[in-house]
Amino acid sequence: MSKAKNTSDAAEQAGRYAYEGLDRDLHEKARLGILVALASRADGALFGEIKQLCSLTDGNLNRHLKVLIESGLIEVWKGNENHRSKTLCRISRAGRERFAAYLSELEKVLRDAKAGR
Amino acid sequence: MSKAKNTSDAAEQAGRYAYEGLDRDLHEKARLGILVALASRADGALFGEIKQLCSLTDGNLNRHLKVLIESGLIEVWKGNENHRSKTLCRISRAGRERFAAYLSELEKVLRDAKAGR
Numbered sequence: 001m002s003k004a005k006n007t008s009d010a011a012e013q014a015g016r017y018a019y020e021g022l023d024r025d026l027h028e029k030a031r032l033g034i035l036v037a038l039a040s041r042a043d044g045a046l047f048g049e050i051k052q053l054c055s056l057t058d059g060n061l062n063r064h065l066k067v068l069i070e071s072g073l074i075e076v077w078k079g080n081e082n083h084r085s086k087t088l089c090r091i092s093r094a095g096r097e098r099f100a101a102y103l104s105e106l107e108k109v110l111r112d113a114k115a116g117r
Numbered sequence: 118m119s120k121a122k123n124t125s126d127a128a129e130q131a132g133r134y135a136y137e138g139l140d141r142d143l144h145e146k147a148r149l150g151i152l153v154a155l156a157s158r159a160d161g162a163l164f165g166e167i168k169q170l171c172s173l174t175d176g177n178l179n180r181h182l183k184v185l186i187e188s189g190l191i192e193v194w195k196g197n198e199n200h201r202s203k204t205l206c207r208i209s210r211a212g213r214e215r216f217a218a219y220l221s222e223l224e225k226v227l228r229d230a231k232a233g234r
Contacts, residue, residue, distance in 0.1 A: 014169050052131045
């Protein structure tokens with residue numbers, strides 16, 4: 001293989017494994033779990049449910065919800081039931097689209113990793 | 118559905134989306150890219166190649182390699198070619214096993230996310 005060929009291969013391959021689509025807002029382990037949980041619940045899920053489903057503490061869940069809200073991935077609704085305040089979380093329409101794009105990138109990672117085995 | 122049934126469902130579902138297998142050492146975006154790149158190269162890859170494949174700066178690649186070395190996921194070899202020092206990186210045997218386990222967890226995330234769509 002000539003040097004020129006090598007150089008052109010390298011250029012073609014540049015960024016091959018950069019995975020820019022693995023946006024940190026969605027890729028972080030706990031937030032990914034929260035999004036998977038919410039993606040399957042069109043009506044949303046209560047704070048307490050998400051906490052249990054994702055094995056998170058109150059503090060950690062609050063911290064991750066803040067990131068997800070600020071990046072527009074989820075919506076949060078406050079309500080009351082029997083004089084107890086409740087927090088309902090739902091994936092937003094934009095969040096659903098960004099999550100679908102993220103999942104496509106994740107599939108690419110898996111394809112690449114399998115191709116290499 | 119009775120309250121008892123609800124409670125038992127919730128208990129069954131606890132930790133359903135915790136994804137403990139998404140180990141931060143491997144899950145971080147840049148390190149994941151480095152591992153995918155190395156997984157397909159039994160002979161390893163040079164520092165410069167990885168840098169280009171993963172679109173990383175020298176500083177960032179060094180920082181991520183340090184984490185991967187310290188967690189035993191990769192091995193690093195120093196050498197010389199035409200009086201220039203070269204760094205060769207290879208995924209370790211243990212690293213290959215941990216990476217396979219990580220990929221299984223990633224497949225679970227994708228299955229769960231698809232089930233919810």
